Amino acid sequence: MTSIIHSHTARPEQNSIAHLAQQDASQEHGGHAADGYGRPKEEGADFTHGIALYLEKVSVWFDSFRALNDLSLYIDEGELRCIIGPNGAGKTTLMDVITGKTRPTEGSAFFGQNYNLAKMTTEQIAEAGIGRKFQKPTVFENFTVMENLLLAAPRDKRVAKSLFSKLDPDAQLALEETLVQIRLQEFVGKQAGLLSHGQKQWLEIGMLLMQRPKLILLDEPVAGMTDAETERTAELCLELKKNHTLVVVEHDMSFIDTISEKVTVLAQGAILAEGTLAEVQANEDVIEKYLGR
Numbered sequence: 309m310t311s312i313i314h315s316h317t318a319r320p321e322q323n324s325i326a327h328l329a330q331q332d333a334s335q336e337h338g339g340h341a342a343d344g345y346g347r348p349k350e351e352g353a354d355f356t357h358g359i360a361l362y363l364e365k366v367s368v369w370f371d372s373f374r375a376l377n378d379l380s381l382y383i384d385e386g387e388l389r390c391i392i393g394p395n396g397a398g399k400t401t402l403m404d405v406i407t408g409k410t411r412p413t414e415g416s417a418f419f420g421q422n423y424n425l426a427k428m429t430t431e432q433i434a435e436a437g438i439g440r441k442f443q444k445p446t447v448f449e450n451f452t453v454m455e456n457l458l459l460a461a462p463r464d465k466r467v468a469k470s471l472f473s474k475l476d477p478d479a480q481l482a483l484e485e486t487l488v489q490i491r492l493q494e495f496v497g498k499q500a501g502l503l504s505h506g507q508k509q510w511l512e513i514g515m516l517l518m519q520r521p522k523l524i525l526l527d528e529p530v531a532g533m534t535d536a537e538t539e540r541t542a543e544l545c546l547e548l549k550k551n552h553t554l555v556v557v558e559h560d561m562s563f564i565d566t567i568s569e570k571v572t573v574l575a576q577g578a579i580l581a582e583g584t585l586a587e588v589q590a591n592e593d594v595i596e597k598y599l600g601r
């Protein structure tokens with residue numbers, strides 16, 4: 309998979325998801341919805357237009373407060389998109405919408421062309437291939453690294469049953485690949501509670517990888533990390549980019565500088581600027597509302 313971020317910047321006719329919503333509605337009535345997602349499950353996410361995620365005119369209201377304000381965002385397949393912005397800008401809320409934790413009050417959210425995220429449960433969205441790391445690490449502290457990874461494997465595979473017995477080859481492969489990527493091979497038998505903060509964050513990323521997601525959302529992955537851990541996490545993100553689409557929210561600008569291609573700046577629930585980090589850092593609105601003078 310190669311990034312096609314530079315191959316198109318604006319393709320409104322292809323970007324528009326109005327036709328997807330229509331298609332989805334007709335399928336609901338047309339009886340195509342074998343799994344309740346609008347398409348037979350085994351087809352997987354359809355990235356034929358090169359776009360992994362479509363958010364169109366999304367607003368989220370919490371009572372009278374508008375956390376997302378008419379937000380439109382398109383993430384290409386294979387892209388690594390960074391999202392920055394002040395506290396309370398709506399970055400986590402955006403991830404909540406993508407993962408089904410929060411429903412858009414208005415607007416549409418699609419994963420590929422065929423998964424209407426606004427109609428799916430959090431479990432269905434995870435199964436469709438979207439994995440998310442929350443702001444705080446949520447590993448099982450009393451379990452070992454290996455057990456945490458196995459517990460995170462998809463439930464319908466034999467791996468869950470074989471937690472304490474011989475692994476099936478699929479699970480063994482996923483485990484080995486993941487351990488190499490998160491560089492915790494030496495710590496497989498170590499209790500997760502005894503890992504450093506950075507290692508816990510990597511373990512949680514590993515738990516995501518066990519589910520073989522196509523799109524990975526990372527919310528402040530380097531918060532609280534040492535400089536060395538931050539550097540290692542940047543390397544990990546760049547490795548993951550080779551075969552995943554990533555959306556990374558961070559406040560750490562040197563980390564963003566290391567990994568970023570295209571950066572989206574969010575403020576008050578809306579997009580303030582998009583471009584390279586240097587471009588958005590030079591943007592007057594961004595300087596005023598986020599970076600300060």
Ligand SMILES: Nc1ncnc2c1ncn2[C@@H]1O[C@H](COP(=O)(O)OP(=O)(O)OP(=O)(O)O)[C@@H](O)[C@H]1O
Pocket residue numbers: 370373375393394395396397398399400401402
């Ligand atoms: N469930 C909720 N009910 C009411 N208000 C909420 C809820 N979730 C978020 N908010 C509000 O929405 C706004 C956006 O919050 P969000 O967590 O998305 O910001 P953020 O950009 O992730 O900030 P940070 O950088 O501090 O993590 C904030 O003002 C927050 O208080």
Ligand SMILES: [Mg+2]
Pocket residue numbers: 399400401443527
């Ligand atoms: Mg947040």
